[in-house]
Amino acid sequence: MKRFKMFFGKKSSEVAKNRLKILLISDRINCSPEVMERIKADLVKSISKYMSIDVENTEIVLKRSSKRGRNRKPSLHASIPILDIRE
Protein backbone atom coordinates (compact mmCIF):
# COMPACT_ATOMS: atom_id res chain seq x y z
CA MET A 1 0.00 0.00 0.00
CA LYS A 2 2.85 2.36 0.86
CA ARG A 3 4.48 1.63 -2.51
CA PHE A 4 1.20 2.17 -4.24
CA LYS A 5 0.84 5.55 -2.59
CA MET A 6 4.38 6.45 -3.53
CA PHE A 7 3.64 6.13 -7.22
CA PHE A 8 0.14 7.49 -7.41
CA GLY A 9 -0.32 9.81 -4.44
CA LYS A 10 1.29 13.20 -3.95
CA LYS A 11 4.19 13.14 -1.53
CA SER A 12 3.41 14.78 1.80
CA SER A 13 6.43 17.10 1.57
CA GLU A 14 5.06 18.41 -1.75
CA VAL A 15 1.69 19.00 -0.13
CA ALA A 16 3.36 20.86 2.77
CA LYS A 17 5.42 23.01 0.43
CA ASN A 18 2.46 23.99 -1.70
CA ARG A 19 0.28 24.76 1.32
CA LEU A 20 3.01 26.93 2.83
CA LYS A 21 3.61 28.83 -0.39
CA ILE A 22 -0.03 29.88 -0.56
CA LEU A 23 -0.30 30.52 3.18
CA LEU A 24 2.82 32.68 3.38
CA ILE A 25 1.76 34.91 0.52
CA SER A 26 -1.45 35.81 2.32
CA ASP A 27 0.44 36.06 5.67
CA ARG A 28 2.95 38.46 4.14
CA ILE A 29 0.42 40.85 2.70
CA ASN A 30 -1.92 40.37 5.62
CA CYS A 31 -4.84 39.17 3.54
CA SER A 32 -7.31 36.69 5.00
CA PRO A 33 -9.36 34.18 2.99
CA GLU A 34 -12.41 36.22 3.93
CA VAL A 35 -11.00 39.29 2.19
CA MET A 36 -10.25 37.14 -0.83
CA GLU A 37 -13.88 36.05 -0.93
CA ARG A 38 -15.03 39.68 -0.83
CA ILE A 39 -12.65 40.64 -3.64
CA LYS A 40 -14.01 37.73 -5.66
CA ALA A 41 -17.61 38.77 -5.05
CA ASP A 42 -16.85 42.35 -6.13
CA LEU A 43 -15.02 41.16 -9.24
CA VAL A 44 -17.91 38.93 -10.22
CA LYS A 45 -20.36 41.77 -9.67
CA SER A 46 -18.53 44.30 -11.83
CA ILE A 47 -17.60 41.94 -14.64
CA SER A 48 -21.17 40.62 -14.78
CA LYS A 49 -22.24 44.05 -16.00
CA TYR A 50 -20.40 43.50 -19.25
CA MET A 51 -20.50 39.76 -19.90
CA SER A 52 -22.13 36.69 -18.51
CA ILE A 53 -19.61 34.63 -16.56
CA ASP A 54 -19.44 31.24 -14.94
CA VAL A 55 -19.54 32.25 -11.27
CA GLU A 56 -19.23 28.64 -10.05
CA ASN A 57 -15.84 28.17 -11.70
CA THR A 58 -14.43 31.62 -11.01
CA GLU A 59 -11.20 31.46 -9.07
CA ILE A 60 -8.88 34.07 -7.68
CA VAL A 61 -5.45 33.25 -6.27
CA LEU A 62 -2.44 35.13 -5.02
CA LYS A 63 0.75 34.06 -6.74
CA ARG A 64 4.29 35.11 -6.18
CA SER A 65 6.18 36.57 -9.11
CA SER A 66 9.07 34.59 -10.51
CA LYS A 67 11.64 37.14 -9.34
CA ARG A 68 14.05 35.68 -6.76
CA GLY A 69 14.58 37.14 -3.30
CA ARG A 70 12.34 38.17 -0.46
CA ASN A 71 11.16 41.40 -2.00
CA ARG A 72 9.24 39.79 -4.81
CA LYS A 73 5.71 41.13 -4.89
CA PRO A 74 2.74 38.79 -4.96
CA SER A 75 0.20 39.22 -7.75
CA LEU A 76 -3.49 38.49 -7.94
CA HIS A 77 -4.56 36.05 -10.63
CA ALA A 78 -8.20 35.67 -11.57
CA SER A 79 -9.58 32.94 -13.77
CA ILE A 80 -13.06 33.86 -14.91
CA PRO A 81 -14.72 31.61 -17.50
CA ILE A 82 -16.88 33.66 -19.90
CA LEU A 83 -20.20 32.14 -20.93
CA ASP A 84 -21.43 34.82 -23.28
CA ILE A 85 -20.29 38.31 -24.23
CA ARG A 86 -23.18 40.70 -24.09
CA GLU A 87 -23.48 43.45 -26.65
Place this chain on the structure above:
Amino acid sequence: MCEVIVITSGKGGVGKTTTTANLGSGLAASGKKVVMIDTDIGLRNLDVVMGLENRIVYNLVDVVEGNCRVKQALIRDKRYPGLYLLPSAQTRDKTAVNEPQMIKLIEHLKPQFDFILLDCPAGIEQGFKNAVAGADRAIIVTTPEVSAIRDADRIVGLLEAHGIGRMDLLLNRMRPDLVRRGDMMSPTDVVDILAVPLIGVIPDDEQVVISTNQGEPLVETASLAGKAYRDICLRIRGEDIPVELYQTISFWTRVSGIFHKNERLK
Protein backbone atom coordinates in the same frame (compact mmCIF):
# COMPACT_ATOMS: atom_id res chain seq x y z
CA MET B 1 35.30 43.56 16.95
CA CYS B 2 32.33 42.15 18.82
CA GLU B 3 29.42 40.55 17.01
CA VAL B 4 25.98 40.41 18.64
CA ILE B 5 23.89 37.50 17.37
CA VAL B 6 20.28 36.81 18.33
CA ILE B 7 19.04 33.21 18.06
CA THR B 8 15.33 33.33 17.37
CA SER B 9 12.52 31.28 15.80
CA GLY B 10 9.03 32.50 16.57
CA LYS B 11 7.75 29.04 17.40
CA GLY B 12 8.81 27.38 20.65
CA GLY B 13 10.57 24.07 20.95
CA VAL B 14 12.50 24.15 17.70
CA GLY B 15 15.94 24.29 19.33
CA LYS B 16 16.88 27.92 20.05
CA THR B 17 18.36 27.17 23.46
CA THR B 18 20.21 24.05 22.29
CA THR B 19 21.59 26.06 19.38
CA THR B 20 22.68 28.94 21.62
CA ALA B 21 24.41 26.53 24.02
CA ASN B 22 26.27 24.73 21.26
CA LEU B 23 27.25 27.75 19.22
CA GLY B 24 28.46 29.46 22.40
CA SER B 25 30.51 26.42 23.42
CA GLY B 26 31.79 25.88 19.88
CA LEU B 27 32.95 29.47 19.47
CA ALA B 28 34.55 29.44 22.93
CA ALA B 29 36.30 26.14 22.15
CA SER B 30 38.02 27.88 19.24
CA GLY B 31 39.46 30.46 21.62
CA LYS B 32 36.88 33.23 21.30
CA LYS B 33 35.48 35.17 24.24
CA VAL B 34 31.75 34.53 24.27
CA VAL B 35 28.85 35.53 26.51
CA MET B 36 25.45 33.88 26.16
CA ILE B 37 22.51 35.90 27.46
CA ASP B 38 19.26 34.10 28.25
CA THR B 39 16.54 36.67 27.52
CA ASP B 40 13.65 34.32 28.27
CA ILE B 41 12.60 35.96 31.55
CA GLY B 42 10.25 33.76 33.57
CA LEU B 43 11.10 30.61 31.61
CA ARG B 44 14.86 30.33 31.83
CA ASN B 45 16.41 27.23 30.31
CA LEU B 46 19.83 28.00 28.93
CA ASP B 47 21.37 27.50 32.39
CA VAL B 48 20.00 23.97 32.70
CA VAL B 49 20.93 22.99 29.13
CA MET B 50 24.48 24.19 29.86
CA GLY B 51 24.52 22.38 33.22
CA LEU B 52 25.16 25.63 35.11
CA GLU B 53 21.85 25.81 37.00
CA ASN B 54 23.48 25.41 40.42
CA ARG B 55 25.81 28.35 40.01
CA ILE B 56 23.31 31.16 39.57
CA VAL B 57 23.53 33.99 42.08
CA TYR B 58 22.40 37.05 40.16
CA ASN B 59 20.46 37.27 36.91
CA LEU B 60 19.61 39.53 33.98
CA VAL B 61 16.91 41.44 35.88
CA ASP B 62 19.30 42.06 38.82
CA VAL B 63 21.82 43.52 36.39
CA VAL B 64 19.28 45.73 34.64
CA GLU B 65 17.81 46.96 37.92
CA GLY B 66 21.27 47.66 39.33
CA ASN B 67 21.12 45.14 42.20
CA CYS B 68 24.56 43.89 41.21
CA ARG B 69 27.41 44.66 38.85
CA VAL B 70 27.36 42.95 35.43
CA LYS B 71 30.52 41.04 36.32
CA GLN B 72 28.88 39.50 39.40
CA ALA B 73 26.04 38.02 37.37
CA LEU B 74 28.23 36.44 34.70
CA ILE B 75 28.80 32.72 35.29
CA ARG B 76 32.09 31.46 33.94
CA ASP B 77 31.88 28.05 32.32
CA LYS B 78 34.82 26.04 33.64
CA ARG B 79 34.88 23.74 30.61
CA TYR B 80 35.77 26.52 28.18
CA PRO B 81 38.01 29.45 28.98
CA GLY B 82 36.28 32.56 27.73
CA LEU B 83 32.69 31.26 27.90
CA TYR B 84 30.23 33.12 30.14
CA LEU B 85 26.50 32.87 30.79
CA LEU B 86 24.19 35.63 31.92
CA PRO B 87 21.15 33.74 33.21
CA SER B 88 17.60 34.99 33.05
CA ALA B 89 15.30 35.58 36.03
CA GLN B 90 12.80 32.88 36.85
CA THR B 91 10.45 34.81 39.12
CA ARG B 92 9.74 37.81 36.89
CA ASP B 93 8.16 38.30 33.48
CA LYS B 94 9.17 39.79 30.13
CA THR B 95 8.08 43.31 31.09
CA ALA B 96 10.84 43.48 33.77
CA VAL B 97 13.27 44.57 31.05
CA ASN B 98 12.88 46.97 28.12
CA GLU B 99 14.76 47.59 24.88
CA PRO B 100 16.93 50.59 25.93
CA GLN B 101 18.08 48.61 29.00
CA MET B 102 19.10 45.66 26.80
CA ILE B 103 20.98 47.94 24.40
CA LYS B 104 22.80 49.56 27.33
CA LEU B 105 23.80 46.14 28.71
CA ILE B 106 25.06 44.95 25.33
CA GLU B 107 27.06 48.13 24.79
CA HIS B 108 28.65 47.53 28.20
CA LEU B 109 29.58 43.93 27.30
CA LYS B 110 30.77 44.59 23.74
CA PRO B 111 34.34 45.72 24.52
CA GLN B 112 34.98 42.60 26.61
CA PHE B 113 33.78 39.89 24.21
CA ASP B 114 34.16 38.61 20.65
CA PHE B 115 30.62 37.28 20.48
CA ILE B 116 27.41 38.00 22.37
CA LEU B 117 24.74 35.34 21.78
CA LEU B 118 21.18 36.21 22.74
CA ASP B 119 18.81 33.31 23.36
CA CYS B 120 15.43 34.72 22.33
CA PRO B 121 12.14 33.56 23.86
CA ALA B 122 9.39 32.13 21.67
CA GLY B 123 6.75 34.54 20.47
CA ILE B 124 6.88 38.07 19.05
CA GLU B 125 6.08 40.09 22.17
CA GLN B 126 8.26 42.14 24.54
CA GLY B 127 10.75 39.30 25.09
CA PHE B 128 11.42 39.10 21.36
CA LYS B 129 11.76 42.88 21.11
CA ASN B 130 14.26 42.92 23.99
CA ALA B 131 16.38 40.18 22.45
CA VAL B 132 16.44 41.76 19.00
CA ALA B 133 17.03 45.36 20.15
CA GLY B 134 20.81 45.26 20.40
CA ALA B 135 21.57 42.55 17.84
CA ASP B 136 23.71 43.00 14.73
CA ARG B 137 22.60 39.77 13.09
CA ALA B 138 20.13 36.95 13.58
CA ILE B 139 20.15 33.21 13.26
CA ILE B 140 16.62 31.97 12.63
CA VAL B 141 16.11 28.41 13.84
CA THR B 142 13.38 26.37 12.22
CA THR B 143 12.41 22.74 11.70
CA PRO B 144 11.05 21.33 8.42
CA GLU B 145 7.42 21.56 9.61
CA VAL B 146 4.70 23.85 8.32
CA SER B 147 4.04 25.51 11.69
CA ALA B 148 7.70 26.30 12.41
CA ILE B 149 8.31 27.59 8.89
CA ARG B 150 5.25 29.81 8.99
CA ASP B 151 6.43 31.36 12.26
CA ALA B 152 9.97 31.72 10.94
CA ASP B 153 8.60 33.66 7.96
CA ARG B 154 6.81 36.03 10.32
CA ILE B 155 10.05 36.53 12.27
CA VAL B 156 11.92 37.26 9.04
CA GLY B 157 9.35 39.96 8.26
CA LEU B 158 9.68 41.50 11.74
CA LEU B 159 13.49 41.42 11.62
CA GLU B 160 13.44 43.06 8.20
CA ALA B 161 11.18 45.79 9.55
CA HIS B 162 13.53 46.20 12.53
CA GLY B 163 16.40 46.67 10.08
CA ILE B 164 18.68 43.90 11.28
CA GLY B 165 22.04 43.71 9.54
CA ARG B 166 22.06 40.08 8.53
CA MET B 167 19.86 37.01 8.75
CA ASP B 168 20.76 33.36 8.40
CA LEU B 169 18.65 30.24 8.54
CA LEU B 170 19.45 27.20 10.66
CA LEU B 171 17.40 24.14 9.80
CA ASN B 172 17.12 21.89 12.83
CA ARG B 173 15.94 18.32 13.34
CA MET B 174 16.20 17.25 9.74
CA ARG B 175 15.50 13.58 8.99
CA PRO B 176 17.33 12.54 5.81
CA ASP B 177 15.35 9.28 5.63
CA LEU B 178 12.03 11.14 5.61
CA VAL B 179 13.30 13.68 3.08
CA ARG B 180 14.37 10.85 0.77
CA ARG B 181 10.96 9.25 1.07
CA GLY B 182 9.29 12.54 0.21
CA ASP B 183 7.67 12.91 3.62
CA MET B 184 9.70 15.88 4.86
CA MET B 185 10.57 19.14 3.18
CA SER B 186 14.22 19.20 2.14
CA PRO B 187 16.64 22.01 3.12
CA THR B 188 16.35 23.25 -0.47
CA ASP B 189 12.54 23.40 -0.16
CA VAL B 190 12.75 25.39 3.09
CA VAL B 191 15.29 27.86 1.72
CA ASP B 192 13.15 28.23 -1.39
CA ILE B 193 10.13 29.15 0.74
CA LEU B 194 11.83 31.48 3.25
CA ALA B 195 14.43 33.01 0.90
CA VAL B 196 16.99 33.41 3.69
CA PRO B 197 20.57 32.07 3.27
CA LEU B 198 21.22 28.75 4.97
CA ILE B 199 23.97 28.72 7.63
CA GLY B 200 23.60 25.03 8.42
CA VAL B 201 21.46 21.93 8.75
CA ILE B 202 21.35 19.94 12.00
CA PRO B 203 20.20 16.34 11.46
CA ASP B 204 17.84 14.89 14.03
CA ASP B 205 20.22 13.16 16.42
CA GLU B 206 19.60 11.31 19.67
CA GLN B 207 22.88 12.70 21.01
CA VAL B 208 21.06 16.06 21.42
CA VAL B 209 18.70 14.47 23.96
CA ILE B 210 21.55 12.65 25.73
CA SER B 211 23.71 15.78 25.96
CA THR B 212 20.82 17.89 27.20
CA ASN B 213 20.07 15.28 29.87
CA GLN B 214 23.66 15.55 31.04
CA GLY B 215 23.88 19.32 30.81
CA GLU B 216 26.79 19.06 28.41
CA PRO B 217 27.10 20.83 25.05
CA LEU B 218 27.38 18.31 22.21
CA VAL B 219 29.41 20.49 19.89
CA GLU B 220 32.62 18.60 20.67
CA THR B 221 31.14 15.10 20.45
CA ALA B 222 31.64 12.87 17.42
CA SER B 223 27.89 12.95 16.68
CA LEU B 224 26.46 14.22 13.38
CA ALA B 225 24.73 17.10 15.16
CA GLY B 226 28.00 18.00 16.91
CA LYS B 227 29.81 18.13 13.58
CA ALA B 228 27.02 20.26 12.09
CA TYR B 229 27.26 22.76 14.97
CA ARG B 230 31.06 22.90 14.64
CA ASP B 231 30.70 23.75 10.96
CA ILE B 232 28.19 26.49 11.76
CA CYS B 233 30.64 28.00 14.27
CA LEU B 234 33.27 28.13 11.54
CA ARG B 235 30.80 29.79 9.15
CA ILE B 236 29.94 32.38 11.83
CA ARG B 237 33.64 33.15 12.04
CA GLY B 238 33.59 33.83 8.32
CA GLU B 239 34.97 30.59 6.90
CA ASP B 240 33.51 29.39 3.65
CA ILE B 241 32.47 25.80 4.24
CA PRO B 242 29.83 24.20 2.01
CA VAL B 243 26.60 23.36 3.88
CA GLU B 244 25.97 19.62 4.23
CA LEU B 245 22.41 19.00 3.06
CA TYR B 246 22.29 15.25 3.81
CA GLN B 247 20.48 14.79 0.53
CA THR B 248 22.87 12.53 -1.29
CA ILE B 249 23.37 9.02 -0.03
CA SER B 250 26.41 6.88 -0.56
CA PHE B 251 26.27 3.60 -2.42
CA TRP B 252 26.72 1.62 0.81
CA THR B 253 23.93 3.42 2.62
CA ARG B 254 21.73 2.61 -0.33
CA VAL B 255 22.73 -1.07 -0.27
CA SER B 256 22.29 -1.43 3.48
CA GLY B 257 19.00 0.46 3.12
CA ILE B 258 17.63 -2.50 1.19
CA PHE B 259 18.24 -4.71 4.21
CA HIS B 260 17.31 -2.20 6.90
CA LYS B 261 14.19 -0.50 5.75
CA ASN B 262 13.36 2.81 7.42
CA GLU B 263 16.63 2.79 9.29
CA ARG B 264 17.45 6.15 10.78
CA LEU B 265 20.61 7.97 9.96
CA LYS B 266 23.08 7.08 12.66
